[in-house]
Amino acid sequence: MNPYLRTPTALTVLALTATLAACGTTEEGAASGSNNVTIGLLLPENETARYEKFDKPLMEKKVALLTLGKGKVVYANAMGDAAKQNAQADAMIASKVDVLVVDAVDSKAIAGAVTKAKAAGIPVVAYDRLAEGPVDAYVSFDNEDIGRLQGKTLLDSLGERARNGKIVMMHGALTDPNAARYKAGARTVLDGKVNIGKEYDTAEWKRENASANMTAAISALGKDKIVGVYSANDGMAGGIISALKAAGVSPLPPVTGQDTELPAVQRIVAGEQFMSVYKPYSREAESAAELAVLLAQGEKIDGIINQVVSSPTTKRVPSILILGVSVTRDNIKSTLVLDNVYTVEEICTEALKAACDGIGLE
Incomplete structure (x- = not known):
């Protein structure tokens, strides 16, 4: 099947x-x-x-x-x-x-x-x-299932840290009914298991809006208190990660995504974004x-x-x-490459060659 x-x-x-x-x-x-x-x-x-x-x-x-x-x-x-x-x-x-x-x-x-x-x-x-x-x-x-998948992967990545800090939730546009379904699915997994420090609905799903929201969250919560970020899609994840880097957050907390856009897949290889949904x-x-x-x-x-x-x-x-399917560093080859979404050559730029070799993308 x-x-x-x-x-x-x-x-x-x-x-x-x-x-x-x-x-x-x-x-x-x-x-x-x-x-x-x-x-x-x-x-x-x-x-x-x-x-x-x-x-x-x-x-x-x-x-x-x-x-x-x-x-x-x-x-x-x-x-x-x-x-x-x-x-x-x-x-x-x-x-x-x-x-x-x-x-x-x-x-x-x-x-x-x-x-x-x-x-x-x-x-x-x-x-x-x-x-x-x-x-x-x-x-x-199945959009609620996608939200559940994102939430579960984030929760699994946090382990004991789930209770020791706060997460930020970055949802999509209110005009998109799917955004509400992703949110509902994620909340069924995360509610009661994590401390949600800040939660945003991001106008037009725009990267720059997510980046501004993340900067505000870092200011409000403190950069050392954020243990994870639920991002509903990859475009916003890119803006979130930029904001985290600009604030000097290191190491980066796990950040979710969706759509397996090529820049997001490359961020996953580099260890900057934790997952996306294919x-x-x-x-x-x-x-x-x-x-x-x-x-x-x-x-x-x-x-x-x-x-x-x-x-x-x-x-x-x-x-x-x-x-959908959760994609992390562990299964890029058996999902995106196997399904001919991207070739190894497209993913593995010269700057990512060592990281690609390390996870078997050769």
Whole structure:
């Protein structure tokens, strides 16, 4: 069984693949629709490297494969601007794309565009973040489980120090519903086992905002009192580590992350960041592409997906949730390198050669 998928979802993906094979592998296309489909892809920002490096090209490749090269993906990135994303959605609705795949900048602000798409007969797949409004399907990672994974790895790294100092918790943007899920998951592991000295919600997930928050935490708590930092993602972890270094904190306390961005992986090798969460984007992007093509071809998905997620405005959303994997110095080779996310050559710069050799990255 695929270790990255929860049990019911693994069966779901197999069923999706079988359905597509049955109804969309001929030149004429699916029985109930054509392979000449247009998928509108709306991604939220470019602060996080994953969207341009992984999500967009992976989805384009999968759509082309499923439609024998006849389908296309129309793409727009909102650069962190919710109003811009709504305008991009409106433009795609006006151009009559067959399906919208939306990773919302702001899950509430996008609800109007989702409702417009529905009124125009255009199905919407919420991608990575659960958009509000009448979405037809949701594909993401198991975000509470990711938070639990981060919290457990941090707790394990602290050992006896967990009770002897304070940790700082750096959460993501309040406009991102995933941030609340990561926080909830982490708190289930950490509450009662650590002393939380300071806790922040970081505007726009920005590195510089996390750095400023960390500087304030060091000033308030004292640099010798901080034994660990929960950072919800890698970009913020970079800012946090910069702030710790600038304050003369040595040795650095364990710092968590998420997304396994290349600079974060290199920080893990160097011993500056303790962990990150590897989220297999290929599985997420390909699952979303499969759903989008099915919906564009007029197929029903309710009987295929047997996992649901509740949202404020759509009570039951057919969903695919994928598991993440904790990555530390001990398993970079068996996760990221094995899955061809990065090569050893990409990770191991000249400055990191000795550290790479020390952990078997050769």
